[in-house]
Amino acid sequence: MTPERDENELPAGLREALRDYRQPPAAPREEMWWAISAARSRRRSVRRIMRRAYWGLALAATLILGIGIGRLVSRGTRPLPAGAGSAAYAAASTPYRVAAGQYLARTEVLLTDFSAESRKGRLDPQFLSAARDLLTTTRLMLDSPAADDPQLKVLLQDLELVLAQLTQLPDEPRQRTELDLINQSLIQRGVLTRLRAVTPAAGAATRDQGVL
Amino acid sequence: MFAMLPLLAAVTTLLQGPPARTTASASRAELAVVAGSAIATAPRAAWAQQDPGDSLYRAGRQLLNRARYPEAARAFNDLIKRYPRSSYTPDAHYWAAFALYRTGDHNNLVAAAALLETQASRFPRAATRGDGDALLARVEGELARQGDSDAAQWVQAHATAATTADTARVAQATCPNEDDDPRIAAMNALMQMDAANAVPVIQRVLERRDPCSVELRRKAVFVLSQKRSDQTEDILLGVARSDPDADVRGQAIFWLSQVGSDKAVTALDSILRTSNDEELRDKAIFALSQIHGPRTAQILRDYAAREGGPEDTREKAVFWLGQQHGESNAAFLRDLYGRVSPSDLKEKIIFSLSQMRSTENTRWLMDLATNSREDVELRKKALFWAGQSGADIGDLTALYDRVSDRDMKEQLIFVYSQRHEPAALDKMIDIARHETDKDLRKKAVFWLGQSHDPRAAQVLLEIINQ
Numbered sequence: 001m002t003p004e005r006d007e008n009e010l011p012a013g014l015r016e017a018l019r020d021y022r023q024p025p026a027a028p029r030e031e032m033w034w035a036i037s038a039a040r041s042r043r044r045s046v047r048r049i050m051r052r053a054y055w056g057l058a059l060a061a062t063l064i065l066g067i068g069i070g071r072l073v074s075r076g077t078r079p080l081p082a083g084a085g086s087a088a089y090a091a092a093s094t095p096y097r098v099a100a101g102q103y104l105a106r107t108e109v110l111l112t113d114f115s116a117e118s119r120k121g122r123l124d125p126q127f128l129s130a131a132r133d134l135l136t137t138t139r140l141m142l143d144s145p146a147a148d149d150p151q152l153k154v155l156l157q158d159l160e161l162v163l164a165q166l167t168q169l170p171d172e173p174r175q176r177t178e179l180d181l182i183n184q185s186l187i188q189r190g191v192l193t194r195l196r197a198v199t200p201a202a203g204a205a206t207r208d209q210g211v212l
Numbered sequence: 213m214f215a216m217l218p219l220l221a222a223v224t225t226l227l228q229g230p231p232a233r234t235t236a237s238a239s240r241a242e243l244a245v246v247a248g249s250a251i252a253t254a255p256r257a258a259w260a261q262q263d264p265g266d267s268l269y270r271a272g273r274q275l276l277n278r279a280r281y282p283e284a285a286r287a288f289n290d291l292i293k294r295y296p297r298s299s300y301t302p303d304a305h306y307w308a309a310f311a312l313y314r315t316g317d318h319n320n321l322v323a324a325a326a327l328l329e330t331q332a333s334r335f336p337r338a339a340t341r342g343d344g345d346a347l348l349a350r351v352e353g354e355l356a357r358q359g360d361s362d363a364a365q366w367v368q369a370h371a372t373a374a375t376t377a378d379t380a381r382v383a384q385a386t387c388p389n390e391d392d393d394p395r396i397a398a399m400n401a402l403m404q405m406d407a408a409n410a411v412p413v414i415q416r417v418l419e420r421r422d423p424c425s426v427e428l429r430r431k432a433v434f435v436l437s438q439k440r441s442d443q444t445e446d447i448l449l450g451v452a453r454s455d456p457d458a459d460v461r462g463q464a465i466f467w468l469s470q471v472g473s474d475k476a477v478t479a480l481d482s483i484l485r486t487s488n489d490e491e492l493r494d495k496a497i498f499a500l501s502q503i504h505g506p507r508t509a510q511i512l513r514d515y516a517a518r519e520g521g522p523e524d525t526r527e528k529a530v531f532w533l534g535q536q537h538g539e540s541n542a543a544f545l546r547d548l549y550g551r552v553s554p555s556d557l558k559e560k561i562i563f564s565l566s567q568m569r570s571t572e573n574t575r576w577l578m579d580l581a582t583n584s585r586e587d588v589e590l591r592k593k594a595l596f597w598a599g600q601s602g603a604d605i606g607d608l609t610a611l612y613d614r615v616s617d618r619d620m621k622e623q624l625i626f627v628y629s630q631r632h633e634p635a636a637l638d639k640m641i642d643i644a645r646h647e648t649d650k651d652l653r654k655k656a657v658f659w660l661g662q663s664h665d666p667r668a669a670q671v672l673l674e675i676i677n678q
Contacts, residue, residue, distance in 0.1 A: 094502055095469050099434075133427070135343065136393050139350060140434055143404055157314070161276060164310065164347075170339035174299065181270065185277040 093145070100146040104199045107134055107159055111192055114166065118179045128167060135163040155198065158189045265291045265298030272304065276311055285311035285320070302338030305331035306347070313351050318358050324351045325363075345394035353401020367405060370398035374428060375416035387424035396431045407439040415447050421456060429460045437467035445471045449479050462495050469499035477503060481511050484525075493525045501532030509536065513544050517551070527560045534564025542568050546576050558590055566597035574603045581620070582611065592623040599627035609639040621652055629659035637663060641671050 110130055117123055138160045147153040165182045169175055186192055272287035288308035292301055305327045312324035328348040331338055338344070349370060355363035374395035399417065403410040417425070417432045433451060436444060448471065451464035465483060468476045477500065484496040497515070500508045515521060516529040530548075533541045542565060549561045562580070565573045577598035581591050599608060608631070612624050625643060628636040640663075643656035657675065660668040 093470065095437075095466065095498075098498070132342075132393065136346070136396055136431065139346075139397060140400055140431060143400055144434075144438055161310075164343055168303075168306070168340045168342050170303070174339075177266075177270075181273045184274070188274075188277045189279075 096144060096146040099144075100141065100152065101199070103134075103137055103141055104195060107138075107163075108192070108195045108199045110134060111162065111186065111195065115183070115186070115192070118183060122175070123166075123169060128169070131163055131166040135160065135167055138163055152198075155191075155194055158191050159195070162186060162189075162191055263295075263299050265295040265300035265304070268294070269298075269300040269304060272307055272311075276307065279314075281311040281314040282320075284308075285315075302331060302335030303340045305335065306338065306340035306344055309344075309347060309351070313347065313354070316354065318355070318360075321351050321355050321358070325355070343393065346397045349394045349397030349401060353397065353404060356401060356405045364405060367398050367401045368409065370394060371402040371410065371413050374399055374432075375413060375420070377420060377422040377425060387427070392428050392431075395428060396435075399432060400435050403435050403438055407441060410439075411436070411441050411443050411447070415443065418447060418451055418455070426457050426460065429455065429457065430463060433460060433463040433467060437470055440470070445473055445476055449476065452479065452483065458489060458492065462489075462492055465492060465495040465499055467499075469502035472503040472505075474507075477505075477508055477511070484511070484515060490522065490524060493522065494528055497525060497528045497532060501535065504536070509533070509538070509541065513541070516544075517548055523554055523557060527557055530557065530560045530564050534567045537568050539570070539572075542570060542573055546573075549580075555587060555590060559593055562590065562593050562597055566601040569601050574598055574601055577601070578603055578607060578611075582615065584617070588617060588619050591620060595620065595623050595627055599630060605631055605633045605635045609635055612639065612643070618649065618652070621649075622655055625652065625655045625659060629662065637665055637668060641667070644671060644675065 110127070113127065114123070114131075117127060138156055141147060142153065142156050142160065147156055162182065162185055165178070165185060169178050268287055268291040272284050272291065275281075275284035275287055285308050288304040288311065291298065291304045292308065295301060298304075309324035309327040309331075312320040312327070325348060328344050328351065331341065331344055332348075335341070349367070352363040352366045352370075356367045374392075399410065399414060402413060414432050414436045418429055418436075420429065429451075433448070436447060445468075448464045448468050452461050452468060455461045455464065465480065468480060480496045480500050480503075484493055484500070487493050487496070497512065500511055512529045512533050516526050516533060518526065530545065533545060545561050545565055549558055552558060552561075562577065566577060577594045580586060581595040581598060583591065586594075608624065608627060612621060615621060615624070625640065628640050637660075640656045640660055644653055644660055647653040647656065657672065660672055
């Protein structure tokens, strides 16, 4: 029995009612095109300007990293000491801010890569070596003036935990379990989100300094 | 069975918080043995097809993720006690130690050290052994900072071990990173604990030339830069000049920014002028920019103005001069603009001046934007940055009717769209309604569409209904 036959068997009034029932409204094609074209045009304009300003902005972004760190206050998962803020970090000398910016950019790349790689169920040895280097760096950063800022310190501690897990993946059959646990860790602590919130948009500039 | 209870209780007490280390009846070695014995002699759990430790292990890791460290340590401890043959037990030692280390409590740190030592002796092939020694070095370092003399001795001995090459590794030409991790951690711990003792150790590490020590030397430079000492400058200068690895040299140059003596400035100036390595020059520029004073400012200015010098490095000099915010630097950059020809360098000067935010600089940017003899792309750039650095909105709106170039008008519409003053919106509305150039009108309409101001919506509605 096909739906057409069913419909034909219905009384005419009901058939008419059925035709109008849940009829989608006409697609607002003009409006949709307007919105798409507006968004594309806006992106192009901003991109054009930004591309030209990229180099300077990227370096400047490294310098104002403290502002990004400050944003963590509203997203942090732990209460912070009273009166603590990004001021301490902002006041930290520029070399430490540059070093922190560079380190965070590298970590962001690694963890983004991990999210993709872990779906394959196996991690490249080079990836693990990079994670180990970042774990050591994280610990050095934790003991450096860069961690005088409480928000950055909390982020560094979370990164230490994630990287410690990453560097010690067991062989099969437990590897899958561990990968799941690491992914949970990343999600629960909102590590990538927080990392991206404080990482200068253009890591390339900070890489130029290559300091840790 | 009953005979084992005191041992289990000892481990539980250890993990939950034993008496202070100095007053405890058991030494650290004894505690480790106690922990190990308890694990070795605890009753075996029924061995199921599925690992019986799985739930506790997952629970412990979840608690770690939630930063509930004491509870996480208890979960791992339960696992160790209840399922000593579980495949999770070797790693539970590491994670219990990690959780205890995070609490920072002295007694927990002692327990963490005991767990890691137990793991090293009983489960040398555990997956987490890779970081076990490095974590132990951190734990010992923290204990040393809290005044534990055993730990201080441990840190000193392990940091000193970093000063000599591992002949086996050198012979095999294998340099696994993980071997360096505990040494770096010990070196760092020693620096935090006793800088005077640490500096000579680090100096010896930096004197190493074997290929396996590159990573160690790289990290040693950072550790050295943490605390100022009489020798810091000379050590960093020595590394900057003679380390065989360019990366290590670069780091020493970068951290010379923290020193700031005349000797350092002279060395940085020399590197800047003579190095063929762009990265090293960039780091020298950066370090000089961080040492504030008339001499360094002059070096940066001279370099920025140096005709025929590497353009990228000159651009960096311009950037860092801009970050110093002095009127003399601003005046120099405004003057330099007219003397240089590469447009990229000119662009950097525009950007740097916009970052210095002064009435004089904004006026200069506006003058540049209206100078029809200048390249239109640079004029647009100047206009954008003038708009971003707070140029008077009245001046900007008045400019629209004064410029004839279509590109500049388009750029002005964009600049208005990035400002939040009502006058900027008024001007866009005016352009949307009265501009004779259809494309410019469309631009204004587009940017009005991006505005959240209800007046913009009203105008768009009127235009649609026309």
